[in-house]
Each structure stands twice: as structure tokens, then as C-alpha cells.
Amino acid sequence: MTAPAVRIRPSSVGARRIRPGRVLLNLAALVVIVCAVFPVYWMVNTSLLPSSATKTATPHLWPDQFTLRNYATAFADGGFVAALGVSVSVTLLALVVSLVFAFLAAVAVSRFRFRSRKTFIVAILVVQMIPAEALIISTFRVLDSWALVNTIIGLTFVYVALVLPFTIWTLRGFVNGVPAELEEAAMIDGCSRTGAFWRVTFPLLAPGLVSTGVFAFIQAWNEFVFALVIMTRPESQTLPIWLRSFVQVTKATDWSVVMAASSLMAIPVIIFFLLVQHRMASGLMSGAVKG
Known part of the structure; x- marks a missing residue:
């Protein structure tokens, strides 16, 4: 065998x-x-x-x-700290206000059916299609009549108006991605409608809020045109306007100093992203987990 x-x-x-x-x-x-x-x-x-x-x-x-002489030259200008304070104040205020209003608007559009709902959604798209530069003169005249030129509040109003359509449209997609049946199941278990939203739906929307906030932060942080027109005083300029001061017509531009100033300007954005990036991943695993 x-x-x-x-x-x-x-x-x-x-x-x-x-x-x-x-x-x-x-x-x-x-x-x-x-x-x-x-x-x-x-x-x-x-x-x-x-x-x-x-x-x-x-x-x-x-x-x-x-x-490191280029960084010393950028700091020696004396305007970095003041411009950093203005940029941080305006950007954070615009970020918080826009996220609050955008979140409420996105939930209302996605979860409720009301008259002119489709008109409101189309209006958001139309507003985004309008060039921001076409509104500079009218915006400046309105702020000047309210005595808000060269103020953090005035520039914050402008940034909220610029960022709000984008944040509403983005958060609307995240809210639509969360099934309404999760809230209904929580309400059957004894939660109120408000409790079901904050305990079940809101944790699932946390990654959307964080990611939308990152894009809104960058959009407001790098804005140049409105800040140039509204903040005319040297002590009220933002970082993009401060960076422009290194490019002069009367003499050759020192690009090494410009790049050093640009690197300094990018540091707060990197720090902000490092602070919130872990919430983007952790929020995906939280939410509809009972226990």
C-alpha cells in the first residue's frame, strides 16, 4: 500500500x-x-x-x-503679538457664533418640515455663489454707520456672515446621516425628545461639528480682503494684514523673512488642529451605544 x-x-x-x-x-x-x-x-x-x-x-x-535671524526680524517688527491677539479673538468668536447658529439651522432643516424649507436651502447655495468682493463697499458702509470699523465685533459680524452658509450646508449633511429612528428608540426607552437628541444624536454629530469647525477656523483665519478694508489701523490689523507689511513696493522683498512670518502664522492653526483632531476619531465611536 x-x-x-x-x-x-x-x-x-x-x-x-x-x-x-x-x-x-x-x-x-x-x-x-x-x-x-x-x-x-x-x-x-x-x-x-x-x-x-x-x-x-x-x-x-x-x-x-x-x-534663526529671519524669525528674530519678524518678531522685531513688533506687530506680531498684537495681530495674533486680534486674529485669535475674531476667529474664535466667529467660529463659536457660526457653529451655534449653523447647528440649530441644520437641525431645523433636516429634522422638521416647514413652509419655505426648500427655499431656505436654495438661498444658502445662492449666497455661497455671490462673490464676497462684491459686498465690500456695502459692508463697509453698514459697519461705518454702526461705528464698528476697526473693531473686533465688526469684523466678527463679517466673518460670521462669510462662514455661516458653508457651515450650515456642511452640518446639514451630517445631520441627515444620523437616522431619526435612533431618537425614536431613545424616546421609547423613556427619554424626552430633548434628552434623546442630546444623549444619542449629538454625540454622533460631534465629528461633524469638529471637522466643520476646522474648515471654518481656517477660512476665517486666512481671510484677507475684508480685514484689509475694515481694519485700517495698524494696532487693529490681523495676521494676514501684518504679513503683507513685509512685502513693500519701495524695496526688494526679503522672502526669507516673509516665509518666517508665514511659518509663525501657521503655528496657531496647527495647534488648533492638534487639540481637536482626536475628537474627530473618538466621536465616531460614541453615540448610539446604550450602557
Whole structure:
């Protein structure tokens, strides 16, 4: 009698084939990441080089002539701290006010049926299509009649008006993605309508609030045109207007100092994202979990 033949199966790891489509997608993703990260790297790299190194025909791909003099020059201007305070105050106020009103509007549009509901949704899209530059003169005249020019409150009103349509439309998609049956199930368990919303629905909407807040923060933080027109005094300028002061017509621009100032301007945005990014992930796992 002969022993039965034993068939040796190749391991699943060795038998796994490399798909060309997946390799191409990974390469495309790598190219996109490099294209997105390289400008930031080049900004930081230029800020660490002396001005003479940035004016040569040979590019410096790394800070081989490392120096922090550009950051000292940017700080020596004296306007960074004041501009930082104005930008932080205006951006945070606009962020909080816009998120509160946008959240209430998104819940009302998504959860309730009322007259002119579709008209309100279409109006949000129409407002977003209007160029903001077309409203500069009328906005300035209104703020000037209210004595709100060169004030944080006046610029906050403008930023809320700019950010609010985007936040309403974005949060409306998040609210629509949460089934209303979850609230109904909580109400059957004994919760009130308000309690069901805050205990079940709101935790599921937390990632949407955080992600929308990040985009709204960046939009208000980097706004330039309205801040240039409304905040005309040097002590009331925001960081984008302060950054503009390093680009002068009467003399050559020191791009190393400009890049150093740009790096300083980007630091608060990075800190804000680091503070809220973990809530974007943790909020996805909270919500409709009873216990």
C-alpha cells in the first residue's frame, strides 16, 4: 500500500498577488501627499536660510546655512503679538457664533418640515455663489454707520456672515446621516425628545461639528480682503494684514523673512488642529451605544 499524496498548499501570504491597480493608486496617493507637503516644507526651509541663499540660482533643498535671524526680524517688527491677539479673538468668536447658529439651522432643516424649507436651502447655495468682493463697499458702509470699523465685533459680524452658509450646508449633511429612528428608540426607552437628541444624536454629530469647525477656523483665519478694508489701523490689523507689511513696493522683498512670518502664522492653526483632531476619531465611536 502506498501512502496517499499530500498536497502542499502555498501560504496565503505567498499566494497573494500584487494588483497593478492598487500599486498605481498607492503611487498616485504618494504623489498627492508630496505635492501637498512640499510647499509647507519649502516655506519652513526658506525661513531657515539667509536672504543671500534664497537669491541664488542654485536651490537649497535643505537648510544647509541654518539661521534663526529671519524669525528674530519678524518678531522685531513688533506687530506680531498684537495681530495674533486680534486674529485669535475674531476667529474664535466667529467660529463659536457660526457653529451655534449653523447647528440649530441644520437641525431645523433636516429634522422638521416647514413652509419655505426648500427655499431656505436654495438661498444658502445662492449666497455661497455671490462673490464676497462684491459686498465690500456695502459692508463697509453698514459697519461705518454702526461705528464698528476697526473693531473686533465688526469684523466678527463679517466673518460670521462669510462662514455661516458653508457651515450650515456642511452640518446639514451630517445631520441627515444620523437616522431619526435612533431618537425614536431613545424616546421609547423613556427619554424626552430633548434628552434623546442630546444623549444619542449629538454625540454622533460631534465629528461633524469638529471637522466643520476646522474648515471654518481656517477660512476665517486666512481671510484677507475684508480685514484689509475694515481694519485700517495698524494696532487693529490681523495676521494676514501684518504679513503683507513685509512685502513693500519701495524695496526688494526679503522672502526669507516673509516665509518666517508665514511659518509663525501657521503655528496657531496647527495647534488648533492638534487639540481637536482626536475628537474627530473618538466621536465616531460614541453615540448610539446604550450602557
